[in-house]
Amino acid sequence: MIASVRTAIGAGLSVLALSSVVSAERCERSCLEGIISDYLSALVAHDPSSLPTTPDVKYVENDQIVPLGTGEWHIIESLGKYNHTFSDPEAGQVATITTVTENGVGAIYLVRLKVEEDGKISEIETQITRDPGGVKLYEEMGQPEAVWFEAVPQEQRIPRDQLISQTNKYYTGMEGNDPNGDYSFFDKECNRLEDGLQTTNVKTGEPYGHSNDTAFASLTCEEQFQTGFLGFVTRIRERHFPVVDEERQAVFAITTLDHNGTVRSLPSVNGTSSPIPPYFETPRSLRAMEAFRLRGDKLYRIEMTLTEVPYGMRAGFPEGPPVDLRGPGSNFTPYPIPCDLVCLENVVGDIIMAIRVHDYTRLPFSKEVRYSENGQFLALGDGLWETLEAVSWTDSYGAVLADEENGTAGFWGYSREHTIPGVLAIRVKVENGQITEVEANVVRAEMTDSRGGTITLMRPPLPVEWEGDSSDLLDPVFQEYTADSEIKSELLDTYFDGLEKHSSEGVPFASDCTRRDNFAQATLTCAAQMDGQGTAPNGLPNSTTMVRDRRILVKDSKRGVVLAVTLVDEPANGAGPLSETARIPGTYLVPQLIKINNGTISHVESVIKWMPYGYTSAWGEESKKLDA
Numbered sequence: 001m002i003a004s005v006r007t008a009i010g011a012g013l014s015v016l017a018l019s020s021v022v023s024a025e026r027c028e029r030s031c032l033e034g035i036i037s038d039y040l041s042a043l044v045a046h047d048p049s050s051l052p053t054t055p056d057v058k059y060v061e062n063d064q065i066v067p068l069g070t071g072e073w074h075i076i077e078s079l080g081k082y083n084h085t086f087s088d089p090e091a092g093q094v095a096t097i098t099t100v101t102e103n104g105v106g107a108i109y110l111v112r113l114k115v116e117e118d119g120k121i122s123e124i125e126t127q128i129t130r131d132p133g134g135v136k137l138y139e140e141m142g143q144p145e146a147v148w149f150e151a152v153p154q155e156q157r158i159p160r161d162q163l164i165s166q167t168n169k170y171y172t173g174m175e176g177n178d179p180n181g182d183y184s185f186f187d188k189e190c191n192r193l194e195d196g197l198q199t200t201n202v203k204t205g206e207p208y209g210h211s212n213d214t215a216f217a218s219l220t221c222e223e224q225f226q227t228g229f230l231g232f233v234t235r236i237r238e239r240h241f242p243v244v245d246e247e248r249q250a251v252f253a254i255t256t257l258d259h260n261g262t263v264r265s266l267p268s269v270n271g272t273s274s275p276i277p278p279y280f281e282t283p284r285s286l287r288a289m290e291a292f293r294l295r296g297d298k299l300y301r302i303e304m305t306l307t308e309v310p311y312g313m314r315a316g317f318p319e320g321p322p323v324d325l326r327g328p329g330s331n332f333t334p335y336p337i338p339c340d341l342v343c344l345e346n347v348v349g350d351i352i353m354a355i356r357v358h359d360y361t362r363l364p365f366s367k368e369v370r371y372s373e374n375g376q377f378l379a380l381g382d383g384l385w386e387t388l389e390a391v392s393w394t395d396s397y398g399a400v401l402a403d404e405e406n407g408t409a410g411f412w413g414y415s416r417e418h419t420i421p422g423v424l425a426i427r428v429k430v431e432n433g434q435i436t437e438v439e440a441n442v443v444r445a446e447m448t449d450s451r452g453g454t455i456t457l458m459r460p461p462l463p464v465e466w467e468g469d470s471s472d473l474l475d476p477v478f479q480e481y482t483a484d485s486e487i488k489s490e491l492l493d494t495y496f497d498g499l500e501k502h503s504s505e506g507v508p509f510a511s512d513c514t515r516r517d518n519f520a521q522a523t524l525t526c527a528a529q530m531d532g533q534g535t536a537p538n539g540l541p542n543s544t545t546m547v548r549d550r551r552i553l554v555k556d557s558k559r560g561v562v563l564a565v566t567l568v569d570e571p572a573n574g575a576g577p578l579s580e581t582a583r584i585p586g587t588y589l590v591p592q593l594i595k596i597n598n599g600t601i602s603h604v605e606s607v608i609k610w611m612p613y614g615y616t617s618a619w620g621e622e623s624k625k626l627d628a
Contacts, residue, residue: 027115029247032087032094035121036113040098043076054122060316061126063287063309064587066614071585072109072128074573075102082138082196084148084303086252086291088243090160092116095243095252097291097303099138102128103572103583106135108195108305110289112242112252125254125317127289129305130458130584134195141196147301148293152249158297160244167251167292170299171236174257179228179267183221187298190221194304200224210277210452215269221299232263232280238315249294256315257286257306261387261417278454281418282444283311283373283383286457308457309612311383312376327360327380329367334433341558344402344409344430351428351438352411355388366434373440374589374609375617384424384440387417391424397474399593401556401563407431410554410563412478412593412605414470420454421445421468423607425563425591427553439553439619441565441591443607459610463536463581466518466607477595477603482560487596492552495594495601496566499538500547504530508600515604526604539608540590541582543574549620562594567615585613 027035042050048069059068080099087094095112107130114123158166169185192200199208199217208216216229224230235258243252261283265273286306293301314322336343354363360380373383391413392398398413407430415424422444429437445468447453491508498507504527513526517539522529529537546569554563568588572578592606 026089026117027092027119028089029087032089032092032113032115033085035115035119036085036094036096036111039111039113039121039124040079040096043073044079046073046076048073052120054116054120057120057122057124058317059124059126061585061614062128062307062612063313063316064612064614064616065316068124070571071613072102072126074571075583075585076109077101077103080106080135080139081142082144084144084291086243086245086250088245090246091242091244093243095289097289097305099135103576103578105130105583106132106139108134108138110305112254112289114242123317127287127305127307128458128584129195129307130460131195131305134197134305137196144303145301148250148291149248151247156296157246157249158294160246162297163244163246163249163251163294164241166294166297166299167241167253168239170292170302171239171253171255173225174230174233175236176234177225177228177230179226181225183225185297185299186220186222186225187295187300188220188222190299190302192221192302192304195306207451210279211266212274212277212451213266213268219269221302227269228267229269232259232266232276233257234260234263238319240315240317240319251292251294253290253292254315254317255288255290256309256313257288258311259284259286260382264418277451278419278447278449279452281420282387282422282454285309285311285313287313287315306457307612308459310374310376310615312373312378314376325371325377325379327365327367327369327371329369329434330361330363330365332362332364334364335430337433338404339407339430339433341402341404344404344407344428345400347428347430347435348400348402348409348411348426351426351435352391355384356391358385358388360385364434366431366436369434369436369438371438371440372618373442374611375441375615375619377618384415384417384442388415388424389418390416392470394479397470397472399474399478399561401554401559401561403555403557405557406555408554410556412474412563412591415442416470417444421470423591425553425565427563441589443589443591443609456610460584460586461581462518462539462608462610463541464518464520464539464608469519472519474605475595475603478561478593478605479559481558482597485557485560487555487557487560487562488599489552491596491599491601492550492562492564492594496547496550498530499566499568500545502530502532502537502542502544504528510597510600510602513600513602513604515606517604517606518608526601539606540568540588541570541579543572543578543582544568544570544588549617551617551619560596562596563591564594565589565591565617567611567617567620569613571613587611587613587615589615 288306290304401410427439447467549567595603
């Protein structure tokens, strides 16, 4: 059915429609469906130039703003059978849930388009949910349930504002999920799909999601909310309702679900509770695209897909102005002015202790202090401030760094949030006796188990996985003092250029330089790995391209150590056959310690975290604005 509709639309519209909609007439359902069909055809053809776009068209992929024609545009091979399209002629918006094959692997693909009055596309928002099981279910389903396509008689419809407000009750009810809340907005026959899997009114006895609860999925939509089970969703933000189909009484919504890692148990259906799954022991954000079909003023059908984004990630198409997350400052006793080497090292201990005891009021923060985790600005008290329980120190796996010239201090060591180990890298900026910036990068161990473990959702395998063994020690050279000498920026630029070019030519490596990536140390030299030798040189695929957002967090000239973080792109468009690690686009966040002796690099210690393709840190974005 879908194929024949596409064929009919293609025959009637592909030649004429995209130019004909330039007229002043409103683009109705068939027009919008034709545009999104042609968009999908252009995607498969890898040809964005065939699309009628505005000069400032904005393209977003998994919440990352990237140039149109990059990312998914390089790797899509074909469309699947399943296609579910939602149209809103009044708003000029159209969205589709469909299936695709990318570099030989199936994925669930969602796209929303905004079409201007002249027929040109001004917004493209996509989400790729790489769930092979979900793709299989969708392909077996073939097409959506017929009720989604039924036109509702005029007298039975509710207006668009009410469609949105009733849909929003779903998110308000899920946020914190009060078991005593009013959930009468659900139809008694409501059903929900998650990545093609029915998760309500099923008696299979299969566990739900990451949990071991085998009864939750047997309940109705209303009964599920009445258990309070979903309370681990601590905030639902960026609630956006771009497509409202009044004729079919359907809403296509886009939201971000935050899980701050503080909920420690799940209430089960039988009134007992169980420990929170390890996946939710650390802060997480999930970006969801979700469709709702209402019957009267009740939610009757729900179709949801999601993917993981960095915690606190701001939406690519934000709903409203940016939230000011800068701190109010404090009256705590300031540090000495100037803050010398000993002072800066004490700052590190103070900030670590404050995070561990979950109390940011015990430090001298400046007014408008900035705090970030993995490149995203958060409010003081959020993220690690609620979950960190322990860190290692310099007597085992740890380094404390100081840069008196720039007033910065740094830390590198093991962390533990509840039961989840990680590696924590911190930069602290001190000015006039007060802390003005705190930047934390934390790479958590990712392990598998029968319920999904702690693996970042939808990511590919890493060339080198770290599952949490915290027995390794940090090479003591990172704490040893060397001759006090300047660490030249040119040396670091050459090193990062070499990573980008996969060439050690001109990079000043010591002949016996060693590197360790995600705690794996290859037998090859640093230079040989940079040249691409070995199975996982530098802990990354050999097909990576740009090394960008190169940020020197701390330069400790007395120890000859640099704490840095970079972003490394994997576009997944290299010559085939591609390895499993390089089959889908992604960006690697790479915090690292670099030891420099006599102008040469002697040791590198790095950890690696996968991010959505095109990811850029908020610090990098601010720097670009300042440069502009």
